[in-house]
Amino acid sequence: MTGRVLEVFCAEDAADRFSDLIDSARGRGVRVSMVTARAMRSLADTVTPSGIVALCPTLVREPGREIADSAGARPVRLVAVGQALAEPGNVGTLIRVSDALGADAVWLTEGSVDPENPKAVRSSAGSLFHLPVVRGVAESELVARAHTSGLQLAVATADGEVDIERADEILSRPTAWVFGNEAHGVPAALAAAADVRVRIPIRGRAESLNIVTAASICLHTSARLQGVGS
């Protein structure tokens, strides 16, 4: 666990199985509370709880109440924006992918699923504790917000005027990438207001890319061209 663990809860009938983990937590001064199997079922959101739960602070914040991003004193170079994402798994996976590919932060617009939704937390595979996530960002403020952070706002969209494979100069600039709602994509007004609209060529007969594929290719291209983390 990367983040600071505030408290650990372990089901009484699972204490033997997790004795090493419990000793390790107690050794670091973390309080471990034994609970009944019934209490564990209400604490753990899954159908078959593993038997141990840790309470940890995430890096999720509201606009204006943000913490310093993981880049510390470095300038922000790469941000992923989830626009009205409806699937918790996509929100969590976007956070995981953003972490792995070197983004400095994730912003989620007002219409997106809460990143602390249990399924989103699990899909993030720990990355929710690795990089700052801002939720409840107004769509109308995205352009100004990006510019204030020294970023261009780029929208990933099937009909973008720029081909991601022929835009090395544009994409070597610090960028906030917008990935739109799974069913509707990015609203026309937001796309028009952005600095650039970028398409990923569809080579086969698929009608569209899923958001995880689009985010993976866009963030990887930006990180590669900007030399993020190198």
Place this chain on the structure above:
Amino acid sequence: MTGRVLEVFCAEDAADRFSDLIDSARGRGVRVSMVTARAMRSLADTVTPSGIVALCPTLVREPGREIADSAGARPVRLVAVGQALAEPGNVGTLIRVSDALGADAVWLTEGSVDPENPKAVRSSAGSLFHLPVVRGVAESELVARAHTSGLQLAVATADGEVDIERADEILSRPTAWVFGNEAHGVPAALAAAADVRVRIPIRGRAESLNIVTAASICLHTSARLQGVGS
């Protein structure tokens, strides 16, 4: 629907809603059978059936009983291999991503979930009808199979000796990409037998990439460098 529809089944209580679709199917000589709501529930697999189901042949085949790939007379240049994939959603999404990024075919090893699993079919978003999928490929035959098709076998793995961002010459060759089991990755023996092992740099603090992200970046890189579809 891209594939040839063999027959359509519509729930009696949904006939009004789908009258355009039913007319269109009948206009093309496709038989449309009205069924009870109860029969629809057993046909449809989902908790809330939409009320209409089409019977279509997929492009899934066994090794040795394959059909010509979508590239037709063109040589095969890009194949995605799912090795012992356990999640139906990942199998379907791999097929969708492979289609969108221009792969000629998808091969699944013996240990992988069946691509005709209902959840895999839904996750493929129609791509199961777009490109040939071979299931039940023996892992021990992957190298020979790739070479017979004129492809190098590349394994995507965190500890690969080649950095995907510094291997333009290698990756501009026709390639079959192996993406390993979600929990265990590619077996050491298979990785050792492959022509090349390729890593995607992890820039943040995430421990690993999910398979959809890895496949998206690897296939996109190959398609870009080979000029697939251009």
